[in-house]
Amino acid sequence: MTVLYWLIAAAVFLILEILTMGLTTVWFAGGSLVGALLAALHLPLGVQVAAFVVVSILLLILTRPLAKKYLNSRTVKTNVDSLVGKTCIVTEDIDNLRAEGQVTIMGQVWTARSVQDDMILKKDTKVRVKAISGVKLIVEPE
Helix, strand or coil: CHHHHHHHHHHHHHHHHHHHCCCCHHHHHHHHHHHHHHHHCCCCHHHHHHHHHHHHHHHHHHHHHHHHHHHHCCCCCCCCHHHCCCEEEEEEEEEHHHCEEEEEECCEEEEEEECCCCCEECCCCEEEEEEEECCEEEEEEC
16 A cells, blocks of 8 residues: 555656756656555565665755756746856946946946846946846846
8 A cells, every 4th residue: 555655746746847847846756656566575574665765865956957958958047148258348437326337248238237226337347247137137247
């Protein structure tokens, strides 16, 4: 009967993974299958649970980074994502406290904010895009 519970747990973890696509619960499904195997061998429940925990954590730590790298390698950045890390020129002084500032990057004018609220970046300063927040580029001096 315990084997059935482990198999149900594995199925639930797989369904959760399919729904979330977060590469987290699939590893617990692997741990559940090991638990089911140990239950089929009539090992004590404590051994089954310990194996579930150890195998799940090992799978999560050892294989998740590889899986994320492989699965994310096919992701194509949009034009906005490709701006992160690029250099641009301040065309209007950037002052976060006054909610002012613009940069030109790749021939386009963007609203920009500094990474630090107390930092004012003057016109014609070269800056690097650190992040994107909504329709604003978050920049820092190069």
